[in-house]
Amino acid sequence: MATTQEIQIGDATAQAAAAAEEANVAVAPPAPAGEEALQDIHGEKMILNMGPSHPATHGVLRIVLELDGEIITKATPDIGYLHRGDEKIAESMTYNQFIPYTDRLDYLAPLANNVAYALAVEKLLGIDRALPPRCQYIRVMCCELARISAHLLGLGSMAMDVGALTVFLYTFTQRETIYNLIESLTGARFTTSYTRVGGVARDLPSGWVAQCRKFLEEVVVNIDESEQLLSRNKIFVDRTRDIGHISREVAIDYGLTGPNLRGSGLEFDLRKAHPYLVYDQLEFEVPTGSVGDCYDRYMVRIEEMRQSVLILRQCLDKIPGGADNAAKEPIDVADGKIVLPTKKKVLTSMEELIHQFILVTEGPNAPPGDVYFGAENPKGELGFYIHSKGGGTPHRLKIRAPSFSNLSILPHLLPGHMLSDTVPIFGSLDFVMGECDR
Amino acid sequence: MSARELAQQLKTRFGDLISEPAEFRGEITLQLSDADCIAEICDFAKKQLGFDFLADVSSVDNYGSDPRFTVVYHLYGYGHHCALRIKTGVGEEVSELPSVTGVWKTADWHEREVYDMMGIRFRNHPDLRRILMWDGYPYFPLRKDFPLAGKPSNVPDVAFTNPAPMEGGPFVTIPGGKDSGAREPRVRMPEAEIKMEHKF
Numbered sequence: 001m002a003t004t005q006e007i008q009i010g011d012a013t014a015q016a017a018a019a020a021e022e023a024n025v026a027v028a029p030p031a032p033a034g035e036e037a038l039q040d041i042h043g044e045k046m047i048l049n050m051g052p053s054h055p056a057t058h059g060v061l062r063i064v065l066e067l068d069g070e071i072i073t074k075a076t077p078d079i080g081y082l083h084r085g086d087e088k089i090a091e092s093m094t095y096n097q098f099i100p101y102t103d104r105l106d107y108l109a110p111l112a113n114n115v116a117y118a119l120a121v122e123k124l125l126g127i128d129r130a131l132p133p134r135c136q137y138i139r140v141m142c143c144e145l146a147r148i149s150a151h152l153l154g155l156g157s158m159a160m161d162v163g164a165l166t167v168f169l170y171t172f173t174q175r176e177t178i179y180n181l182i183e184s185l186t187g188a189r190f191t192t193s194y195t196r197v198g199g200v201a202r203d204l205p206s207g208w209v210a211q212c213r214k215f216l217e218e219v220v221v222n223i224d225e226s227e228q229l230l231s232r233n234k235i236f237v238d239r240t241r242d243i244g245h246i247s248r249e250v251a252i253d254y255g256l257t258g259p260n261l262r263g264s265g266l267e268f269d270l271r272k273a274h275p276y277l278v279y280d281q282l283e284f285e286v287p288t289g290s291v292g293d294c295y296d297r298y299m300v301r302i303e304e305m306r307q308s309v310l311i312l313r314q315c316l317d318k319i320p321g322g323a324d325n326a327a328k329e330p331i332d333v334a335d336g337k338i339v340l341p342t343k344k345k346v347l348t349s350m351e352e353l354i355h356q357f358i359l360v361t362e363g364p365n366a367p368p369g370d371v372y373f374g375a376e377n378p379k380g381e382l383g384f385y386i387h388s389k390g391g392g393t394p395h396r397l398k399i400r401a402p403s404f405s406n407l408s409i410l411p412h413l414l415p416g417h418m419l420s421d422t423v424p425i426f427g428s429l430d431f432v433m434g435e436c437d438r
Numbered sequence: 439m440s441a442r443e444l445a446q447q448l449k450t451r452f453g454d455l456i457s458e459p460a461e462f463r464g465e466i467t468l469q470l471s472d473a474d475c476i477a478e479i480c481d482f483a484k485k486q487l488g489f490d491f492l493a494d495v496s497s498v499d500n501y502g503s504d505p506r507f508t509v510v511y512h513l514y515g516y517g518h519h520c521a522l523r524i525k526t527g528v529g530e531e532v533s534e535l536p537s538v539t540g541v542w543k544t545a546d547w548h549e550r551e552v553y554d555m556m557g558i559r560f561r562n563h564p565d566l567r568r569i570l571m572w573d574g575y576p577y578f579p580l581r582k583d584f585p586l587a588g589k590p591s592n593v594p595d596v597a598f599t600n601p602a603p604m605e606g607g608p609f610v611t612i613p614g615g616k617d618s619g620a621r622e623p624r625v626r627m628p629e630a631e632i633k634m635e636h637k638f
Contacts, residue, residue, distance in 0.1 A: 080570035087555075088579060092586050123463055252490050252516065255544030266516065273519050369462045372512055372523065374493065385510065387498050398496035400512070408547040437570060 045073060048419070052081045056161050056423045059433030063410065067419060075414035077407055082437035090397035094363030095121045095197050098397070103191040105399065105435035108153050109146035109378045110192045111182065113435075115139045116375035118195035119276060120384035124371045125364060127198060127333050128276070134329040135199050136277045137319040141212075142185075142194060143277075143375075144308040144315075148219060149178045150378035150430075151259075151301045151308075158298065158427025159230055162239045167226050174222045177215050184208060197364055198339040199332030209316055209323035216309050216316075223305050231299070240294035244413060244425040247292055254412065255405035258380025259304060260429055263289035263297035270376035282314050294428035301430070338364045363392020372400075379403050379432060399438055403431035441466040441520040444487050448522075451486075452479060470526040473509070477536040477562075479524065480511065484541050489513040489522060492538070495548035497556040501582035506530040507558055511538070528558055537563040555580035 051062035060081035066074035086105070090098045102117040103110035118139075122128040131139075156171035179189045184205050186192040194201050230236045246256070251264040261268060269286040271279040287303035289296025321329035332339040340359055341352035368390040374383035380402025387396040406429050414422060445459035445466045456479070457469035470476060483489040493512040500506055505527035513522045528535055537560035538545045549560045550569040557578035560566055568575060576591050577584055 080568075080572070083570040085579060088584075088586060126463065250543075253543045255492060255542070268516055370467060370510075370523065370525075371463050371465060372494070372521070381493065383494060383512070385494060385496055385512065387510075396496070396498045398494065398510075400494040400496075404547065404551075405544055408544060412543070 050422070052078075056426050057433075058157060058426065058431065061407070061426075061431070061433055061436075063414075063422075065414070065419070065422075070419050072414045072417050072419060072422070075411050077410045079404075079407065079433070080437055082433045084438065086438045087397055087399060090394055092393070094392040095366070095394070096359075096363065099195060100191065100193045103193055105401065105438065106150070106377060106379055106382070106403070106432045107190070107434045108432055109150040110190065111142040111186075111194055112146035112150075112375070112377045113382065114192060114195040115143050115277075116373070116377060116382045117384055118197055119375060120371065120373035120386060121197045121364075121366070123373045124366050124369065124386050124388055125197070125338060126367075127335070127338065128373075130333055131199070131277075132330040132333065133278065133320045134203075134325070135331045135333075137315050138200055138204065138331065139195065140277050140279065140282070141312055141315045141319075142200075143377075144311045145178055145181065147308045147378045148305050148312075149175055149182075151305050152178075152222075154378075154427070154430040155226060155298070155301060158424065158430070159226075159236070161423045161427050162236060164230060164233065164236060167229050170222060170226050170229075174219055177218065181208070181212055181215060184211070196332070196339065198335065199330075203325055203331050204323070206324055209319075212312065213316060216312055220306070220309055223302065223309075227302050231302075237295065239421075240298060240424045240428065242291070242293050243417065243421050244294045244297075244428060245292055246409065246413065250409070250412070251292065254409040256380070256409060257402050257405065258377065259297055259300045260380065260406050262287065263300045263428075264292035265289055270374055270381060274374075276373075276375065281318070282311050284308075284311050294424045297428040297430075365391060366394075374400065377402060379430060379435070380406060382435070399435070401435040401438060403433070403436040404438075406431050407436055439518050439520065441522055444489075444515075444518070444520055445522055447487060448479065448483060451482060455479070465521065465523060467523040467525060470524055473526040473528050473535040476509075476511070476524070476526055477538050477540065480513075480538045480541045483513055483522070483524075488515040488517045489520075490516055492542040492544050492548070493521075495538075495545060495552055497552045497558055497580070499556060499580065499582045504529065507533065507556060509535060509552065509558060533557060534559040534561055536561045537566075539563055554578070557581065 046067045048065045048067050049062065050065055051057045052060040057063070062078040062081065064076040064078060065072050086101050089101060099114060099117060102113040105113045119128055122131070152171040152175050156168040159167035182192060183189045185208060186194040186201065246260070246264050248264045248266050251261050251266065256264070265288055267286050267288045272286055284307040287300050287307065289300050321327050336352065336355040337359070341355055345352040346356045366388045368388050370385070370387050372383055372385045374381045381400065382402055383400030385398040385400065386394050389395040413425065417425065442459055442461070445468055448468065449456045449459065452475070455471055455475055457471070460467045470479060491514040493514050496510045498508040498510065500508060507528040507530070508525050509528055511524045513524065514520070526535065535558070537549055539549065540562070546564065547569060549563055550565070550567060552558050553560065553566055554568040554570050555578060567573065571579065577589055579588070
């Protein structure tokens with residue numbers, strides 16, 4: 001973390017006067033040879049403090065930039081402004097109590113975080129393969145809705161930052177529909193806390209499937225419209241093509257994941273490589289870029305949204321129990337020691353009362369051991385490493401946040417670019433500080 | 439090639455330094471007995487065994503037992519799609535081990551975070567500074583002897599350094615306490631933690 005002393009930009013007029021004076025002096029004697037001459041031409045380097053509250057940093061990211069004219073010569077990211085100690089908090093509560101905290105990691109895709117966390121705990125409990133199919137389909141739909149929502153936001157804000165405000169308005173109109181869907185499913189628009197260890201909080205409400213189908217019709221049109229506004233737009237292409245180039249090797253070396261890795265040309269998706277839930281029963285493609293510049297990353301996100309729509313359509317068709325679940329397909333694992341019983345049973349049956357009491361006070365009794373589960377989230381691989389010593393709380397919970405690794409490439413990526421290029425680069429890396437700082 | 443075979447190759451190369459591969463929930467874990475060899479082993483794993491992606495570096499505080507810390511590396515290979523976990527113990531009085539930034543660039547920030555949160559130092563790290571907490575912060579917050587509410591610190595230019603008011607949350611649960619006072623204390627102390635472990 002840089003101290004504030006390093007970023008002193010004095011009085012601008014005084015500096016300009018001093019620079020002019022220096023220039024006058026420099027004219028008089030013959031220009032010195034070699035490196036000194038070079039320094040004279042370029043003048044003093046300027047330190048610019050970008051952030052922590054700058055519209056293009058999409059959160060509280062601060063970057064100390066060293067500028068030579070308009071060219072960035074050094075970039076030092078300074079993170080931690082949104083650090084809340086989630087990992088410390090997790091050690092003090094039962095597994096289910098931590099679910100609301102996962103909403104606040106990547107707060108643009110809370111549903112996907114809920115699912116990833118629940119799957120990690122279920123892997124520790126050994127029930128991740130025993131989830132009822134209806135629950136798995138609902139969770140896949142949650143993940144894909146979250147992906148569309150997160151990419152629409154990433155796309156809209158990236159376009160807005162490079163000057164195309166219309167796209168932002170288009171995508172945010174569509175996100176409103178997603179939030180309505182999420183609200184009728186979970187009861188909350190933003191902080192969903194929808195999954196539980198061993199299942200989901202509630203079944204699909206009536207009419208939700210029809211509503212979702214209608215949304216999918218609309219969003220395909222919306223994606224096409226947004227793409228038409230951008231993909232062959234001269235200003236947009238000029239600002240993103242061959243800007244922020246990341247080669248495949250560098251992307252792997254810096255631990256980039258998700259669309260940023262695929263934009264660099266590596267066809268890798270955890271949903272394909274290590275299918276969790278029912279992803280192995282669904283057909284979709286993994287889009288990749290060829291160059292690894294900002295434009296490629298943008299195109300990968302556009303195409304991923306289309307693939308998510310395809311996945312959602314398949315889920316709506318194939319979901320066991322159908323729209324109204326007349327067959328009463330379960331949405332939780334049938335284990336009273338993991339999933340809370342219904343309130344009616346608690347009030348009438350001794351065994352369920354004990355289960356409820358133990359689950360609330362002690363949490364599910366997890367075995368001792370280590371598990372790591374990584375899920376393909378909109379931003380990349382969101383991993384949870386749980387070190388358990390047994391019992392209802394983790395001894396250590398480590399969150400492997402994709403935005404954290406994605407941002408670590410900035411000191412390598414930014415130097416050599418113009419100052420204005422930071423905006424499309426940030427937009428195309430599409431990070432969220434909530435999960436970066438945790 | 440499976441993760442177990444790759445782990446076995448690592449074991450063949452380094453012999454007694456590395457434990458037998460242990461499997462839990464389909465994941466292979468190797469225990470490294472000498473933390474000073476971690477860079478060498480990671481270099482071999484990347485160059486010879488194709489583990490080109492370091493997913494994560496994290497640390498565990500085993501408060502009250504020896505060695506106090508465990509550093510955990512999650513390796514992955516995009517070529518063979520196998521994952522491997524390497525764990526190594528680090529004692530409290532040393533709390534230092536070689537950096538793997540020379541092997542994977544991504545280790546830079548991960549190791550800074552481990553240093554910031556747990557106070558474990560990495561030798562030959564290019565820029566070992568705090569990353570999430572501010573410069574000059576005197577404690578390592580993820581250690582078990584650091585209370586959840588925080589500790590006061592006298593860092594200049596920082597607005598809030600008093601312990602957090604715990605009334606009303608964040609909610610602290612110690613499973614299995616005898617009454618609600620013991621089960622949901624306002625502050626979780628490391629002593630209670632150790633008592634809890636004996637229970638299971």
